[in-house]
Amino acid sequence: MIKLLKIEYQKIAPYKTFWVLFGLYLAVLGVVIFGTQSFINEFFVDVRKNSPIPIPTVSLYNFPDVWQNITYLGGYFKIFLAVLIVILVSNEFSFRTIRQNIINGMSKSEFLKSKLLFIFTISLASTLFLFISGIILGLTHTTYVSFSKVFNNTYFLFVYLLELFSFLSFAMLVGFLVKKSGFAIGILLFYSYIIERILWYKIPEEVSQYFPIRMIGKLIDVPNTALMKIFGINFRNFVNFTDLAIVVSYTILFVFLTYLLLKKRDI
Amino acid sequence: MKETILSINQLSKNYGRIRAVDNLSLDIEKGNVYGILGPNGSGKTTTIGIVLGVINADSGSFKWLGNELTNKERKHIGSIIETPLFYPYLTAISNLRIVADIKGIGYESIEKVLKTVDLFERKNDRFKTYSLGMKQRLALAAAMIGNPEMMILDEPTNGLDPQGIAETRNLIKRIASDGTTILLASHLLDEVQKVCSHVAVLNHGKTMFSGDVDEVLTDTLTIEIASDNLEELQKSLTDFSNLHSITKEGDKLVVRVKGKTNCGELNNFLFGKGIVLSHLSAKKKSLESYFLELLSEKND
Ligand SMILES: Nc1ncnc2c1ncn2[C@@H]1O[C@H](COP(=O)(O)OP(=O)(O)OP(=O)(O)O)[C@@H](O)[C@H]1O
Numbered sequence: 001m002i003k004l005l006k007i008e009y010q011k012i013a014p015y016k017t018f019w020v021l022f023g024l025y026l027a028v029l030g031v032v033i034f035g036t037q038s039f040i041n042e043f044f045v046d047v048r049k050n051s052p053i054p055i056p057t058v059s060l061y062n063f064p065d066v067w068q069n070i071t072y073l074g075g076y077f078k079i080f081l082a083v084l085i086v087i088l089v090s091n092e093f094s095f096r097t098i099r100q101n102i103i104n105g106m107s108k109s110e111f112l113k114s115k116l117l118f119i120f121t122i123s124l125a126s127t128l129f130l131f132i133s134g135i136i137l138g139l140t141h142t143t144y145v146s147f148s149k150v151f152n153n154t155y156f157l158f159v160y161l162l163e164l165f166s167f168l169s170f171a172m173l174v175g176f177l178v179k180k181s182g183f184a185i186g187i188l189l190f191y192s193y194i195i196e197r198i199l200w201y202k203i204p205e206e207v208s209q210y211f212p213i214r215m216i217g218k219l220i221d222v223p224n225t226a227l228m229k230i231f232g233i234n235f236r237n238f239v240n241f242t243d244l245a246i247v248v249s250y251t252i253l254f255v256f257l258t259y260l261l262l263k264k265r266d267i
Numbered sequence: 268m269k270e271t272i273l274s275i276n277q278l279s280k281n282y283g284r285i286r287a288v289d290n291l292s293l294d295i296e297k298g299n300v301y302g303i304l305g306p307n308g309s310g311k312t313t314t315i316g317i318v319l320g321v322i323n324a325d326s327g328s329f330k331w332l333g334n335e336l337t338n339k340e341r342k343h344i345g346s347i348i349e350t351p352l353f354y355p356y357l358t359a360i361s362n363l364r365i366v367a368d369i370k371g372i373g374y375e376s377i378e379k380v381l382k383t384v385d386l387f388e389r390k391n392d393r394f395k396t397y398s399l400g401m402k403q404r405l406a407l408a409a410a411m412i413g414n415p416e417m418m419i420l421d422e423p424t425n426g427l428d429p430q431g432i433a434e435t436r437n438l439i440k441r442i443a444s445d446g447t448t449i450l451l452a453s454h455l456l457d458e459v460q461k462v463c464s465h466v467a468v469l470n471h472g473k474t475m476f477s478g479d480v481d482e483v484l485t486d487t488l489t490i491e492i493a494s495d496n497l498e499e500l501q502k503s504l505t506d507f508s509n510l511h512s513i514t515k516e517g518d519k520l521v522v523r524v525k526g527k528t529n530c531g532e533l534n535n536f537l538f539g540k541g542i543v544l545s546h547l548s549a550k551k552k553s554l555e556s557y558f559l560e561l562l563s564e565k566n567d
């Protein structure tokens with residue numbers, strides 16, 4: 001396992017495109033996570049002046065709410081990582097290095113395993129980034145810090161990890177299926193943001209609520225901030241176990257389909 | 268008898284209507300240098316891809332040392348298929364490290380193989396900055412990493428300059444002389460003649476011929492003969508001292524005779540036995556003419 005990860009690392013270590021995109025991802029993620037609260041509050045400054053009812057200032061960074069808030073925000077940016085994965089997978093096809101890897105003695109399932117390990121590592125890195133951000137933000141914004149307050153809702157981090165891993169497995173499947181990076185990125189974006197969204201409206205809710213991108217996206221629901229409450233909207237501030245099970249099943253399906261593709265097709 | 272490393276049994280592969288490999292059978296024995304010789308599109312690369320497990324055959328089977336192919340076998344085979352395949356943004360060294368890591372061996376041999384193919388000076392340059400010939404050399408270096416027991420080389424001299432071609436052929440011979448089994452695919456007769464001990468000639472995915480290179484290339488003369496009684500004729504021929512082989516083709520016998528024997532001698536011999544031939548024609552059919560025929564057939 002370590003060996004496969006090492007091979008993956010060797011493949012990307014000097015690959016500038018990868019590091020630039022990954023750095024950009026972390027930068028954007030950082031700016032958004034650290035900036036959203038003041039952005040919302042600034043935005044409402046004018047509204048607040050003219051509002052008949054008092055609009056509270058939003059605070060996103062209190063323990064333990066910070067975990068749901070930042071993992072929810074972070075979820076929007078997983079597409080960056082998905083694009084990265086698609087590029088890395090389709091590179092293996094366009095350079096035909098997948099062929100050489102296998103000829104040299106990597107089995108097809110090892111090849112798949114190495115990509116999964118890589119996806120997991122990337123997801124873990126992003127989760128760690130959120131963990132550290134959350135700790136910093138929480139400690140600087142929470143008045144009374146206690147151990148349980150800090151760690152109570154950290155399970156959102158694990159759910160976030162699953163959200164990323166699952167979505168990136170989907171991206172990997174698209175990469176294996178389409179092989180050409182530009183085309184694969186197009187399909188990934190088109191499906192995730194357009195096709196499935198259209199289907200949500202065309203197909204009855206009872207069915208469409210179980211679509212993969214939707215399921216993955218709603219693992220962590222919109223946080224209930226004070227702001228939401230004045231609109232009378234109430235979101236889930238917990239994670240639904242059925243959702244988890246469904247997303248895990250989707251992930252297994254993505255990996256299995258990738259495996260089938262790899263097995264059945266000429267490389 | 269030598270140990271059979273690879274045994275290919277009635278392999279077939281279609282691409283749509285194109286029959287790329289057609290009922291191909293071939294045995295590869297340990298320590299020999301095999302050439303797969305065939306014009307462009309005759310199925311060499313497809314065959315190699317199948318036995319290395321990256322192309323799925325439609326039917327037929329192949330066995331490595333009597334077993335199904337696993338990555339364990341592949342780790343002991345150094346292979347080049349068609350074109351050099353590397354990560355363009357990685358240096359030669361980094362690319363070879365990945366190869367060594369996949370094979371599960373140390374990095375010690377990397378410098379040596381780079382020196383062997385004359386790329387040591389350029390070892391820290393990225394693959395994409397290499398010329399075609401240098402890329403081909405790097406592929407050869409990668410195939411040599413860890414002294415594999417077998418090498419499968421698909422057109423290894425493609426894109427090399429004359430000096431590079433000569434060096435590569437010598438290198439292959441040297442590796443072979445250490446007992447490494449080699450399977451070399453080429454469309455160049457000359458290359459197979461110079462390097463290989465055995466050859467299989469492929470056309471349209473079929474084996475047209477396979478055997479010992481020396482045997483094929485010894486000056487044999489093929490003579491077609493016929494008489495009223497073919498059986499008697501065939502029997503008498505077995506006494507002929509320079510006989511190489513006899514095959515029956517319709518109402519004629521195709522006789523291959525060795526060395527400098529000519530038609531007259533054969534005729535005299537049979538006449539001495541009281542046989543009068545109703546047909547006699549000589550055809551020189553060395554591997555070369557055979558191969559050229561194949562090529563010209565293709566160009567028709
Ligand atoms: N991926 C593919 N899709 C469709 N047809 C293919 C594919 N690969 C090979 N073929 C066809 O199969 C036949 C055999 O091709 P192959 O590459 O095995 O020939 P080759 O003997 O290696 O030729 P060359 O000397 O040009 O390398 C050809 O007719 C080719 O067009």
Ligand SMILES: [Mg+2]
Pocket residue numbers: 311312313349421
């Ligand atoms: Mg070829």
